[in-house]
Amino acid sequence: MDTTLSNVDNEPQAAASSTKGWYNSKTFKRFRRNPLALVGAVILIFYVVVAAFAPQLTAGRLGRSCIRDLQANRDARATLEQDLVNPLHPIFWRAIAWSPASCFQVPRQSFIEVPTAPSREYPLGLTGGSYDIYYGIIWGARSAFYIGVLVTGISLALGIIVGGSAGFFGGWLDNILMRFTDTVYAFPNLILAMVFATIFGPSLQNVMIAIALVGWPSYARILRGDILRVRAQDFVDGARALGAKSPRLFWKHVLPNALGSLIVVASLDIGAVVLTAAALSFLGIGADIGFADWGQMINFARSWIQGPPGRPFAYWYVSFYPGLAIVLFVLGWNLLGDAFRDVNDPYSNN
Amino acid sequence: MFAFIVRRLFMLPIVIFAVSVIIVGLLQLLSPIQRASAFARSEQQLREDNIDAIIRQYGLDENFFVQYGKWAGAALQGNLGFSRSSSEPVMVTIRKRLPASAELAFLALLPVIGMGIFLGTAAALKRDTFIDQFTRVFAIVGWSLPTFVFGLWLLIFFYGGFGLFGIGRVSNRFVTEIALGSIDTPTGFMLLDALLAGRLDLFFDALLHLVLPVTTLAVVSGAQIMRVMRSSLLDALSQDYVRTAKAKGLPKDVVNLKHARRNALIPVITLSGVAFAFLLNGVVVTETIFNYPGLGSWAASAAVQLDIPAVLGFALLTAVIIVVANLLVDLLYAAVDPRIRYS
Numbered sequence: 157m158d159t160t161l162s163n164v165d166n167e168p169q170a171a172a173s174s175t176k177g178w179y180n181s182k183t184f185k186r187f188r189r190n191p192l193a194l195v196g197a198v199i200l201i202f203y204v205v206v207a208a209f210a211p212q213l214t215a216g217r218l219g220r221s222c223i224r225d226l227q228a229n230r231d232a233r234a235t236l237e238q239d240l241v242n243p244l245h246p247i248f249w250r251a252i253a254w255s256p257a258s259c260f261q262v263p264r265q266s267f268i269e270v271p272t273a274p275s276r277e278y279p280l281g282l283t284g285g286s287y288d289i290y291y292g293i294i295w296g297a298r299s300a301f302y303i304g305v306l307v308t309g310i311s312l313a314l315g316i317i318v319g320g321s322a323g324f325f326g327g328w329l330d331n332i333l334m335r336f337t338d339t340v341y342a343f344p345n346l347i348l349a350m351v352f353a354t355i356f357g358p359s360l361q362n363v364m365i366a367i368a369l370v371g372w373p374s375y376a377r378i379l380r381g382d383i384l385r386v387r388a389q390d391f392v393d394g395a396r397a398l399g400a401k402s403p404r405l406f407w408k409h410v411l412p413n414a415l416g417s418l419i420v421v422a423s424l425d426i427g428a429v430v431l432t433a434a435a436l437s438f439l440g441i442g443a444d445i446g447f448a449d450w451g452q453m454i455n456f457a458r459s460w461i462q463g464p465p466g467r468p469f470a471y472w473y474v475s476f477y478p479g480l481a482i483v484l485f486v487l488g489w490n491l492l493g494d495a496f497r498d499v500n501d502p503y504s505n506n
Numbered sequence: 507m508f509a510f511i512v513r514r515l516f517m518l519p520i521v522i523f524a525v526s527v528i529i530v531g532l533l534q535l536l537s538p539i540q541r542a543s544a545f546a547r548s549e550q551q552l553r554e555d556n557i558d559a560i561i562r563q564y565g566l567d568e569n570f571f572v573q574y575g576k577w578a579g580a581a582l583q584g585n586l587g588f589s590r591s592s593s594e595p596v597m598v599t600i601r602k603r604l605p606a607s608a609e610l611a612f613l614a615l616l617p618v619i620g621m622g623i624f625l626g627t628a629a630a631l632k633r634d635t636f637i638d639q640f641t642r643v644f645a646i647v648g649w650s651l652p653t654f655v656f657g658l659w660l661l662i663f664f665y666g667g668f669g670l671f672g673i674g675r676v677s678n679r680f681v682t683e684i685a686l687g688s689i690d691t692p693t694g695f696m697l698l699d700a701l702l703a704g705r706l707d708l709f710f711d712a713l714l715h716l717v718l719p720v721t722t723l724a725v726v727s728g729a730q731i732m733r734v735m736r737s738s739l740l741d742a743l744s745q746d747y748v749r750t751a752k753a754k755g756l757p758k759d760v761v762n763l764k765h766a767r768r769n770a771l772i773p774v775i776t777l778s779g780v781a782f783a784f785l786l787n788g789v790v791v792t793e794t795i796f797n798y799p800g801l802g803s804w805a806a807s808a809a810v811q812l813d814i815p816a817v818l819g820f821a822l823l824t825a826v827i828i829v830v831a832n833l834l835v836d837l838l839y840a841a842v843d844p845r846i847r848y849s
Contacts, residue, residue: 350805469662490646
């Protein structure tokens with residue numbers, strides 16, 4: 157009796173063996189051999205590094221309130237700028253791990269309304285209103301990951317609740333939940349997020365909630381399918397025969413074995429989430445003006461489509477650099493996502 | 507086939523009901539006074555002494571079911587509230603701006619579908635040749651270009667740099683003429699109205715104004731369809747029936763285009779429902795970039811100005827469009843694949 161019990165509690169063997177030696181697994185080997193996937197991975201690693209080291213990369217450009225908030229409890233023997241780029245100083249690591257909200261605000265260099273061309277001091281130039289484009293792009297990477305990871309996490313939780321109950325309990329609940337899911341799924345996500353954000357009121361938090369409320373249907377669908385598959389397996393029947401109750405059955409036996417593909421799909425969605433947030437921000441819905449966010453940086457460029465007479469492309473940098481930042485970011489995610497689909501596609505063997 | 511259509515048509519009111527419940531549900535997050543603005547018919551009604559009357563009339567301080575009933579009654583009569591951002595009833599603005607958006611979306615659909623299907627076919631049939639590599643790069647780049655970046659870059663390059671194409675729907679001189687009533691616009695579709703009025707100059711002007719928005723939408727949406735077409739045709743080409751058809755000695759084009767491509771179209775049609783929703787997202791952004799006076803740019807500016815009735819009216823309309831589009835996709839699906847009709 158004892159041995160059977162412990163057997164039931166173990167994960168199925170297939171799942172256990174696939175996690176061992178993942179580096180040499182067939183799937184990962186195929187992934188490694190795909191050059192486009194590697195390009196995607198390199199791009200994203202670059203963005204992760206930029207986002208992580210944003211305080212260091214912009215050490216000399218931080219706004220006044222950001223400096224004040226960073227300096228809390230610091231003995232000021234060296235300037236903040238020096239401490240910030242010194243890995244031996246605790247503030248180096250504290251700034252990476254946690255940065256105050258004020259640092260996400262792009263400092264204004266002056267109040268000149270016309271954009272300023274790139275120079276040694278401002279390598280990517282200033283937008284109209286003198287927001288530093290370099291600062292906005294660097295901290296924009298940080299806010300992109302912040303928004304992307306948090307929103308995807310909330311969406312995932314919603315998807316697990318809806319898809320999990322639909323797949324696990326089945327019956328009329330499944331029917332109602334999945335029809336509701338289909339309705340939300342069919343709706344254009346940007347438009348629905350726009351509606352939610354308008355009702356909740358304009359702020360970054362509300363926009364994030366709005367995007368999360370739009371993103372869950374695809375997760376619910378995937379999870380429901382996987383749960384139906386797992387639920388039909390023998391070890392679940394075994395656990396039930398041993399008297400496991402529904403909650404335990406769901407949390408310990410079914411869900412852990414059904415989550416695998418969902419986690420991959422969801423993590424590859426981070427790029428799409430960032431894109432939706434940027435699009436809303438471009439439309440003027442979301443964070444306050446000056447928040448380091450690529451969508452808003454591109455929105456700034458809308459006022460500077462034409463240069464002064466005779467120099468039509470004089471303000472190219474206002475739209476080019478933020479645009480490039482977001483295009484490369486999305487490209488990285490898409491290359492990675494494409495490669496994952498290829499790897500998991502049994503037809504792509506040849 | 508008839509039973510299939512009836513069954514699908516039955517879904518239409520259900521989905522619209524679900525969306526309307528969500529809309530009225532969302533309204534519950536607001537105070538009755540804020541909610542009242544979603545029911546007013548004119549600017550005057552929004553004045554403070556009239557707000558109470560609206561709250562009473564529509565039962566805005568009563569429970570959800572009463573509110574839903576009264577809201578639905580008003581909506582069925584075509585009253586979706588008053589839009590502050592356009593200073594007229596929501597329904598009037600929708601009627602005025604819908605043709606412009608429809609014109610843009612339809613014109614964009616043609617290149618999206620055409621490009622998607624033909625380039626996708628070419629890529630699959632000439633696998634690993636130049637055309638395949640070209641479409642692969644094109645697809646990845648196109649798919650990665652956010653609408654708002656690509657559209658803005660096009661605008662800056664062509665309009666800002668060389669003064670080509672232009673923003674808005676028509677040039678200023680035509681805007682004046684239309685406002686003065688010297689050109690009739692009975693349908694609201696500018697291209698059609700221009701032809702009806704016999705004004706070729708207006709026709710070409712409107713056409714030029716559509717070039718950049720249509721390109722923006724087509725490149726971003728078409729890339730996806732192209733990739734699905736390619737992989738699904740590759741899939742079909744490896745099937746036994748294709749080999750059989752070839753073994754029978756049928757000409758290559760007949761096998762490729764009649765046997766394989768027709769079957770390969772099924773996933774493409776499935777996708778096109780999703781692609782259409784994606785296109786509507788793009789319409790909102792594209793219209794905003796190009797100052798195109800359609801529903802999308804109106805909804806975006808309404809959202810910024812917290813004009814709730816306008817945004818909700820737009821959402822409801824989007825729901826109707828999506829349901830109808832999915833219905834068309836289903837019908838197309840049934841027409842292409844007899845198995846669906848009989849199941």
